[in-house]
Amino acid sequence: MRINGESTAPQSGGRASSMWTPSQFELNRRRIRSEQNRRNAIIAIISTFLVLGTLATILITSPGFKSLTDTFFAWSYGVEVLPKVILGFCTNIALTLIAGTAVSIFGLVLALTRTSRSPALTPFRILATIYVDVFRGIPMLLIILLVGFGIPALRLQGLTSNVLVLGTIAVVITYTAYVAEVIRSGILTVHPSQRAAARSLGLSNVQTLRHVVLPQALRRVTPPLLNDLVSLIKDTGLVSILGVTDAIRAAQIASSRSFNYTPYVMAAGLFLLVTIPLTRLTDHTMRKAMERQNAQGLA
Amino acid sequence: MTTPVLRVESLRKSFSSEVVLQEISFDVPVHTATVFIGASGSGKSTLLRCINLLDSIDDGVIELDGVEISDPRVDSDDVRRKLGMVFQSFNLFPHMSVLENITLAPIHVQGVGRQEARNQAIELLKKFDLGDKADQYPDRLSGGQQQRVAIIRSLALKPRLLLLDEVTSALDPILVNEVLSTVRDLKSDGMTMVIATHEMGFAHQVADEVCFLHHGRIVEYGPPEVVLSNPQDSRTKDFLKRVHEAGRL
Numbered sequence: 001m002r003i004n005g006e007s008t009a010p011q012s013g014g015r016a017s018s019m020w021t022p023s024q025f026e027l028n029r030r031r032i033r034s035e036q037n038r039r040n041a042i043i044a045i046i047s048t049f050l051v052l053g054t055l056a057t058i059l060i061t062s063p064g065f066k067s068l069t070d071t072f073f074a075w076s077y078g079v080e081v082l083p084k085v086i087l088g089f090c091t092n093i094a095l096t097l098i099a100g101t102a103v104s105i106f107g108l109v110l111a112l113t114r115t116s117r118s119p120a121l122t123p124f125r126i127l128a129t130i131y132v133d134v135f136r137g138i139p140m141l142l143i144i145l146l147v148g149f150g151i152p153a154l155r156l157q158g159l160t161s162n163v164l165v166l167g168t169i170a171v172v173i174t175y176t177a178y179v180a181e182v183i184r185s186g187i188l189t190v191h192p193s194q195r196a197a198a199r200s201l202g203l204s205n206v207q208t209l210r211h212v213v214l215p216q217a218l219r220r221v222t223p224p225l226l227n228d229l230v231s232l233i234k235d236t237g238l239v240s241i242l243g244v245t246d247a248i249r250a251a252q253i254a255s256s257r258s259f260n261y262t263p264y265v266m267a268a269g270l271f272l273l274v275t276i277p278l279t280r281l282t283d284h285t286m287r288k289a290m291e292r293q294n295a296q297g298l299a
Numbered sequence: 300m301t302t303p304v305l306r307v308e309s310l311r312k313s314f315s316s317e318v319v320l321q322e323i324s325f326d327v328p329v330h331t332a333t334v335f336i337g338a339s340g341s342g343k344s345t346l347l348r349c350i351n352l353l354d355s356i357d358d359g360v361i362e363l364d365g366v367e368i369s370d371p372r373v374d375s376d377d378v379r380r381k382l383g384m385v386f387q388s389f390n391l392f393p394h395m396s397v398l399e400n401i402t403l404a405p406i407h408v409q410g411v412g413r414q415e416a417r418n419q420a421i422e423l424l425k426k427f428d429l430g431d432k433a434d435q436y437p438d439r440l441s442g443g444q445q446q447r448v449a450i451i452r453s454l455a456l457k458p459r460l461l462l463l464d465e466v467t468s469a470l471d472p473i474l475v476n477e478v479l480s481t482v483r484d485l486k487s488d489g490m491t492m493v494i495a496t497h498e499m500g501f502a503h504q505v506a507d508e509v510c511f512l513h514h515g516r517i518v519e520y521g522p523p524e525v526v527l528s529n530p531q532d533s534r535t536k537d538f539l540k541r542v543h544e545a546g547r548l
Contacts, residue, residue, distance in 0.1 A: 200351050
């Protein structure tokens with residue numbers, strides 16, 4: 001927090017604050033505080049060394065440590081297979097971008113349908129509710145298997161049997177249900193008085209939604225939505241069971257060739273490379289938004 | 300005789316079995332202010348919400364400029380465009396700056412150009428000494444400033460009638476004055492208003508007619524000199540006595 005005592009000094013309270021020198025009590029207090037800070041820093045350093053050092057010692061001196069590093073951290077082999085894993089990872093990224101976009105659109109439509117009050121939309125409201133109930137309640141792996149193997153089994157003309165497309169569809173089906181619920185909960189948290197204020201300004205139902213309710217709702221659900229995006233990136237790996245060559249599948253192929261698990265570690269590293277910055281970015285954008293609008297606006 | 304801006308005839312409103320308003324009839328001629336006083340729960344806010352069509356009524360007629368607006372076939376958005384309403388809790392939009400709050404309805408409801416809406420808003424803000432707050436977000440303003448912005452927001456639509464619902468109830472006594480003086484300015488500009496308030500001194504200054512609501516009925520009405528200074532009904536006397544004891548007169 002900024003304290004603006006100094007900067008406003010030349011205006012109203014100018015004389016008083018420029019004349020002010022800290023009292024003996026305050027100087028004493030500052031000395032005690034800085035002593036306490038120094039002591040706390042020393043304690044923190046010692047305790048960190050003790051805990052992490054002990055853990056590292058236990059790990060390194062354990063009898064299986066050598067074989068563990070050989071099977072999981074064979075760096076030269078890792079570097080050798082890395083291009084293939086990266087190539088697979090591109091599939092994950094592409095899948096995330098396509099599925100993420102589709103999920104945002106469908107999720108929003110579903111959430112708006114469920115929160116609408118228009119009598120004409122009643123059947124859609126019922127269908128949306130059933131959809132969410134069903135697809136939120138089935139494990140995603142099952143959906144992937146059902147879509148991935150079920151749709152080609154129908155042997156219908158014109159339906160694709162491309163596993164990548166089918167896998168993406170399965171991911172979209174499941175995540176739409178989750179995201180719709182997150183957005184809906186955001187819409188419901190916008191206080192009715194905001195709606196009343198907008199309506200009494202003559203804004204129509206749709207305008208109220210578009211300019212007043214949704215901006216506030218989406219801002220509130222940004223952290224859980226980005227949380228879902230991180231999950232989505234990871235869960236795209238599940239389509240590998242259909243035979244899609246994503247990062248996990250590529251790593252699996254590489255490791256089964258040499259009975260070395262380093263490719264898996266490489267794949268894990270690639271996922272972290274994307275998910276950690278994304279999490280940091282989420283925190284950053286949220287903090288910015290809160291600073292701009294003050295904390296209360298998000299309450 | 301000219302048509303009053305607002306005419307309410309035998310209005311009745313109930314929430315399930317509880318009747319909150321009954322036999323409410325009054326006229327609001329142009330450029331006048333009708334002030335409703337009464338204890339909390341006497342139905343003041345509900346009455347304003349009914350006039351603004353935020354609540355439906357159970358019986359009676361509401362007319363705006365001689366046109367019945369309580370008809371269910373009437374487009375309520377259309378009606379609300381002609382009515383301004385200011386709430387006890389301000390209800391500014393927290394995700395928009397002061398300027399955006401004010402220009403939202405002119406731009407999207409009336410189709411005024413962005414630049415023109417901006418200019419009008421800034422003019423209004425300057426008029427009410429808020430010119431330097433245009434780009435601030437509501438949470439950075441004091442309660443009194445927020446409420447004045449809310450008043451300006453409803454003025455931006457140039458309403459036929461302004462409904463003020465206990466606009467000072469959420470403010471501390473010092474901030475109350477800046478908001479009340481804004482309303483007095485509106486009154487001298489000729490704005491037609493229906494006001495619900497607990498501020499008796501203010502009611503006295505601004506009202507052309509005062510209605511005392513008691514358990515959902517108008518038990519006494521007339522010019523402020525009569526209702527507030529020389530009430531005839533025992534319930535009005537009792538209410539004003541209690542207000543006086545609470546130190547609000």
